[in-house]
Amino acid sequence: MADKQKRKRIPVLPWMRSPVDVSLIEECPLEILPMLDHRLKAALQNMGISSLFPVQLAVWQEAIGPGSFDRDLCINSPTGSGKTLAYALPIVQMLSSRTVKCLRALVVLPTRDLALQVKEVFSAIAPAVGLSVGLAVGQSSIADEISELIKRPKLEAGICYDPDDFLVELQSSVDILVATPGRLMDHINFTKGFTLQHLRYLVIDETDRLLREAYQSWLPTVLQLTHADDSSIIFPSYISNPCSDGSLKTIRRFGVERGFKGKPYPRLAKMVLSATLTQDPGKLAQLDLHHPLFLTTGKRRYKLPEKLESYMMICESKLKPLYLVALLQSLGEEKCIVFTSSVESTHRLCSLLNFFEDLELKIKEYSGLQRQSLRSKTLNAFRGGEIQVLVSSDAMTRGMDVEGVKNVINYDMPAFIKTYIHRAGRTARAGQSGRCFTLLRKDEVKRFKKLLQKADNDSCPVHNLPSSSIEFLQPTYVSALEKLKEKVESETSRKSTITSSSRAGKQKDRNSSKAKT
Known part of the structure; x- marks a missing residue:
């Protein structure tokens, strides 16, 4: 019997055997939080936040502090422990130094309601440093979402542009996107100007659920699109283009360098989070994690809120x-x-x-x-x-x-x-x-x-x-x-009536179609 149970036990990956116990970390007042942008400090205080919880401080130290995001982060922490701000704050801080508008951070969540909630957290702090946040969840029509996510820049009068040059005509309106997998795939497949080629940070919240459900193979698609080769990376450049009068005008191709710690072509940095993070090696392998660091609360895999x-x-x-x-x-x-x-x-x-x-x-x-x-x-x-x-x-x-x-x-x-x-x-x-x-x-x-x-x-x-x-x-x-x-x-009666009417209508359409043929 013991041997049978042993065979059923899922092996634990080596990096999960030595986690960082965030419960040993004490809360940190914003006043002494190292390297925090003063604008973000003011935004947090406006939210009524005066200190960071242990999991938030642990992620901050790895992303902003000495860790400098050298490793991908896997976070297993109880519900209500502050995981959303744990990733939102360092991402906003890290993106605040760039001025060119493009999609650089993507947060994926399993449900619309949860995505709306996370978007509110980002929206409370991102504008303080000049960043904008978008939402792609299918709450509104895709046309309305496209108008919020993609913009056509105003171009100088008298300059001739190639109508097929979408890199000139279409730009991202947002720096950070919060999305559900299905609507994310809609934009990847059908929205002109929507690109992940400049993406620097990927957050997968409620990871165990997102890995359990395929959602149109969104994860391998995102990873494939962000593993672009050097030739597909667009840098700011100027080209000459002849106008109808024979003169030469200079136009700008809109793009941004994907620099990361001095490297022109960085890896995609990832954070995956859950209160019940899976330990299944097969599922975790889908994430293609880079030297992952496991942050958890205590030694137990499952932990309830302390109070x-x-x-x-x-x-x-x-x-x-x-x-x-x-x-x-x-x-x-x-x-x-x-x-x-x-x-x-x-x-x-x-x-x-x-x-x-x-x-x-x-x-x-x-x-x-x-x-x-x-x-x-x-x-x-x-x-x-x-x-x-x-x-x-x-x-x-x-x-x-x-x-x-x-x-x-x-x-x-x-x-x-x-x-x-x-x-x-x-x-x-x-x-x-x-x-x-x-x-x-x-x-x-x-x-x-x-x-x-x-x-x-x-x-x-x-x-x-x-x-x-x-x-x-x-x-x-x-x-x-x-x-x-x-x-x-x-x-029950009303549903039956509606179903019968629907069937009758479909039968009528079929009969009409047969009569025409």
Whole structure:
């Protein structure tokens, strides 16, 4: 048996065996942070930031300090530890010395919502040093994105230009691009003037998820496009071009030297990050890392936020909604996120909760079934305190940062420790305290405790509610279930009608096509 388990164990790469433990690093006040641009210092202070967290300081030292980014960085750090600013700050500082506008830093994330959040962090500091940040996530039409990312420079009157010379006509409007893989590939394949040939920094956030899903082979495409040979690198130069009157005019080809530490043709510097970074050599090999340095928090692969309190709630399966309602009532108006196992469960649970008429809480749904515009509106309302409870599928588990979330509730027990870590990480962020409650049947308790042991968490007491609070809700629960049943039947009927109409329309089109032939 022991031999069998040994064969299943994935080998750990040598560079992952000796990580830098960032938990041993203390926070550093901005006042004594070495080499920080005074403009960035002011921008950070305007954000209410007075010091850097350990992971942020560790990355700063490797990128800006003596390390000078000689090695690619792999960062495994708990949710809420400040990973976004950890890469945003040094990248903005490093790019601030260049004045020619071109795309030099690319940040790739798995979801639109997470990309929007990361873009906000960059936008808070980049303008301070004259840099601009773009977004490519498919939230708007691709034409609108192109107008934001690519510009046609104003050219001097009386000068003749070759209409096919796109290097003259098209320039990047942004220095830094935050993108999702699908929309990034759209721009690579179809947007004229969009190029990665000047790219100096690549950040892959939520790496394990991005490596697990192919997304149109975005990673090998990006790496191939940035491994350009010398002949494809465009430098500022001037050429003479004859005009119709026979005179010679001088025009400029727009480009930029890709200098890096005194080298004219540098490697692409990479940072990869996750709260649950994979150790699979096969997956990590896709990243083509250069002498990688592994930064992590402690010796455990999985780590929960330091000030997180975990609790179990044991309940009968059919009474779970009652326990949830009673728990929400006991928490008052504290911000809560309730996680379910699927988008369908999210929709039904949210509907059921809103049928509890005496539950004086604003409760909304947040899932992949909704349009992006509706999700953004809901999230903003939650951030602003207009909504107290968000019922969510795992669409919100990774990286999403909502200030003031005091409680996370697992309505459905997560199947994997990674899922638990990402869900629980929506609270107890940035050194704050928070609680995570998990509703369990008796037969799930043993498996749940075993799950938590993978994150070195042996302290998960049972949270009890007064039986009277459950019994008091019984009549309302019966009424709410009836209303939910009616709503589900109505929605099912409506979907059936829409499907039938769609099929009838397609059949009519086919019949019409046959008649014409």
